[in-house]
Amino acid sequence: MPRSLSRGVVALLLSCTLLVTTAACNDDDTQSASSAVTPTSSSSFEQQKLAKTRFVANAGLAAGAAYQWIVKPYRAGKFKKGADGRTFALVKAGLAGAFTYNRLKAAVNNAKGDPLLSKAVAPLSAGIDSLKDLGTKLRKGEAGDADVGAFESVINSVKDAGKSAGAEVVDKVPSASQLSGG
Secondary structure: OHHHHHHHHHHHHHHHHHHHHHHHHOOOOOOOHHHHOOOOOOOOOOOOOOHHHHHHHHHHHHHHHHHHHHHHHHHOOOOOOOOOOHHHHHHHHHHHHHHHHHHHHHHHHHHOOOHHHHHHHHHHHHHHHOOOOHHHHHHHOOOOHHHHHHHHHHHHHHHHHHHHOOOOOOOOOOOHHHHOOO
């Protein structure tokens, strides 16, 4: 019993200390909470911290997923009718396509936080938007040479844009849990 009593006393003292320091910090009763926060004219993209680092991470994951589960299996003939493991390869490619599109969109948003990077990536937004339905095409087995080539072209363009802005993108293969959204 004495141990639980001492714990209660310590908790009470800590609570009182917290209340006293909070009250001491808020001496000015005339200032309201709404007037304490003043919005700035800069956008949220300008305030984004580590924009280049986030861009490199997202673009690297997109490039790694695209190469590992779309380009490489396509070149190996895994998507052709009658190929061993075709269904599983198509499902993985569909997930990778959706994941890659999501990470590329995030990379473009990250690029908006860095002036040089935003100028380099801005022309690529239309190409990235064109990839929106590729994941579904891959899952259904409807993707062809042109679709996979366009996918690879957009990935390489994003990597080149990053390199020109001083943010070199290195392929990073995402884990299965990242790929499935978990």
